[in-house]
Amino acid sequence: xxxxxxxxxxxxxxxxxxxxxxxxxxxxxxxxxxxxxxxxxxxxxxxxxxxxxxxxxxxxxxxxxxxxxxxxxxxxxxxxxxxxxxxxxxxxxxxxxxxxxxxxxxxxxxxxxxxxxxxxxxxxxxxxxxxxxxxxxxxxxxxxxxxxxxxxxxxxxxxxxxxxxxxxxxxxxxxxxxxxxxxxxxxxxxxxxxxxxxxxxxxxxxxxxxxxxxxxxxxxxxxxxxxxxxxxxxxxxxxxxxxxxxxxxxxxxxxxxxxxxxxxxxxxxxxxxxxxxxxxxxxxxxxxxxxxxxxxxxxxxxxxxxxxxxxxxxxxxxxxx
Amino acid sequence: xxxxxxxxxxxxxxxxxxxxxxxxxxxxxxxxxxxxxxxxxxxxxxxxxxxxxxxxxxxxxxxxxxxxxxxxxxxxxxxxxxxxxxxxxxxxxxxxxxxxxxxxxxxxxxxxxxxxxxxxxxxxxxxxxxxxxxxxxxxxxxxxxxxxxxxxxxxxxxxxxxxxxxxxxxxxxxxxxxxxxxxxxxxxxxxxxxxxxxxxxxxxxxxxxxxxxxxxxxxxxxxxxxxxxxxxxxxxxxxxxxxxxxxxxxxxxxxxxxxxxxxxxxxxxxxxxxxxxxxxxxxxxxxxxxxxxxxxxxxxxxxxxxxxxxxxxxxxxxxxx
Numbered sequence: 001x002x003x004x005x006x007x008x009x010x011x012x013x014x015x016x017x018x019x020x021x022x023x024x025x026x027x028x029x030x031x032x033x034x035x036x037x038x039x040x041x042x043x044x045x046x047x048x049x050x051x052x053x054x055x056x057x058x059x060x061x062x063x064x065x066x067x068x069x070x071x072x073x074x075x076x077x078x079x080x081x082x083x084x085x086x087x088x089x090x091x092x093x094x095x096x097x098x099x100x101x102x103x104x105x106x107x108x109x110x111x112x113x114x115x116x117x118x119x120x121x122x123x124x125x126x127x128x129x130x131x132x133x134x135x136x137x138x139x140x141x142x143x144x145x146x147x148x149x150x151x152x153x154x155x156x157x158x159x160x161x162x163x164x165x166x167x168x169x170x171x172x173x174x175x176x177x178x179x180x181x182x183x184x185x186x187x188x189x190x191x192x193x194x195x196x197x198x199x200x201x202x203x204x205x206x207x208x209x210x211x212x213x214x215x216x217x218x219x220x221x222x223x224x225x226x227x228x229x230x231x232x233x234x235x236x237x238x239x240x241x242x243x244x245x246x247x248x249x250x251x252x253x254x255x256x257x258x259x260x261x262x263x264x265x266x267x268x269x270x271x272x273x274x275x276x277x278x279x280x281x282x283x284x285x286x287x288x289x290x291x292x293x294x295x296x297x298x299x300x301x302x303x304x305x306x307x308x309x310x311x312x313x314x315x316x317x318x319x320x321x
Numbered sequence: 322x323x324x325x326x327x328x329x330x331x332x333x334x335x336x337x338x339x340x341x342x343x344x345x346x347x348x349x350x351x352x353x354x355x356x357x358x359x360x361x362x363x364x365x366x367x368x369x370x371x372x373x374x375x376x377x378x379x380x381x382x383x384x385x386x387x388x389x390x391x392x393x394x395x396x397x398x399x400x401x402x403x404x405x406x407x408x409x410x411x412x413x414x415x416x417x418x419x420x421x422x423x424x425x426x427x428x429x430x431x432x433x434x435x436x437x438x439x440x441x442x443x444x445x446x447x448x449x450x451x452x453x454x455x456x457x458x459x460x461x462x463x464x465x466x467x468x469x470x471x472x473x474x475x476x477x478x479x480x481x482x483x484x485x486x487x488x489x490x491x492x493x494x495x496x497x498x499x500x501x502x503x504x505x506x507x508x509x510x511x512x513x514x515x516x517x518x519x520x521x522x523x524x525x526x527x528x529x530x531x532x533x534x535x536x537x538x539x540x541x542x543x544x545x546x547x548x549x550x551x552x553x554x555x556x557x558x559x560x561x562x563x564x565x566x567x568x569x570x571x572x573x574x575x576x577x578x579x580x581x582x583x584x585x586x587x588x589x590x591x592x593x594x595x596x597x598x599x600x601x602x603x604x605x606x607x608x609x610x611x612x613x614x615x616x617x618x619x620x621x622x623x624x625x626x627x628x629x630x631x632x633x634x635x636x637x638x639x640x641x642x
Contacts, residue, residue, distance in 0.1 A: 003352045006432075008432055008433065009429050009430070009431050009432060009433070010433070012429075023523075024429060025427040025428070025523065026425075026426075026427050026428065026429070026521075027429055028351045028352065028353055028361065029351065029352035029353075030349045030350060030351050030352065030361065031324045031349065031350035031351065031352065032349055032350075040349065040351065040361055042368075042427065047363075104347075105347075106346040106347050106363065107346070107347065108330050108333075108345060108347070108348055109330070110330050111327075111329055111330060112329065112330070112331070200347075202344075202346065
């Protein structure tokens, strides 16, 4: 949520000149995207987002992300569509960074979603999974089970500084997940970071999905578990089963869940909570001097993990048999 | 250049609902304006900027700033025009802050202006001064000569930490300015902060002026001196007389300078340099913990001040007799 890279105007004009999108009329850094720098770009041809990829995104992964957005767009998913320059390239360079121009999406991020928003999000997530089925590229999930113990190793000496007993809770979850993590579930392309700031609504209709820079191949139901974590807890930390029911039912309307996926939901939700707990914990303990972004609270996910550790059945999330 | 205040979507929709500007389609925090929080607001009726006034702007001053923008707009100056709600109010409240919706201006800020940009800026500045002549409200300049010694008092014990000898240079300038500051020059409404990020261009044409939150009544030629400081030095610290000549000539095309104004230009330029040196120095020494904005370098204005201390005549700035 910051502008990390400034773009001199002559470099901007030269860059945009390689595309068939008219004359630059406006260019403003926007507070969107934690990993990258995003600019609102208005030209005589329309509105766009110009993204500069900062060092947290691996350059080798960009063809997967851009190819995925292009694939999903052609399958009717509303997501940023990379614009190709006159030479046919979607990915270029600007101000020393890999850079992309994509279409601008209307809509608002909803910080406090209602059950109806959750239902619409569930359907949009399932549609994303269906549309990704025939995407030709693959990317492993760099933040799944094998990554969690090494992530924890970066933080474990200091975890208890953040909250008493946190290291014990993380270790217990790591052990349980190493044992229980499901293996034979339907896989495909998942978004893997579909938090409320990455979903746009107009009214109660999903108008766009953004920020595909964690997308990867993994268990589809794991994406649903990430959304249960991100969308169905109240600010006071309580789980809202009405929202969970709407999210799961919304999902199942567009892609019916298999029995094994339903049974795995509590374990997947624990894994999702642990993944965000660990990455937030590492960020929390490693705020660089002069950082322009405040780290997110890891303990929000400590509390969510504790909730999931006590859940035995998908029905506790609102799944109706 | 930061989003200080988040706006919940329900509060946003209720707020915008009081205006005749259609349905909200997009709302994004933008990195513009150091003192306030600005959002890009796109509705079915068009594009707007929504500004939340943070504590550095005195609420009592807002009617002056908003009234001035409205006045200048009706006189043909392209600046943000405050939009009135159905009750006729331009100033309202949102998320606990005074808030305003204004028209969106196209154009780009030019970080490295050419002499032609400087010429166009000079003319725009003079037109602003002419258009402000019949504005009915008054606001004293809170950052003029009487404010400089108290500002320095906040920093003087630590000035030499920032640069050896800085306190001596500031004291010499304060003494000289107290003696030399011109009294009987034409006065009117000045912008007082017309740096490159507050001027939009399309090509070499000025397409808009923004950020009137330092505007006040003062000597008109002082505004020109601020622009000489902000627009006519190169990144290496050298004064570019070609740009200065273009700026002054551009100004004089729309408002001829009086003899006394021309003669006062070196003193006014010293005062302008000292004003920005002092406010930057105080900010530099008082960065709050967790600040989202990096303070600007005060020593840039220490070097500019040193240059102006050696200037005896307006011709050294490029003024052609």
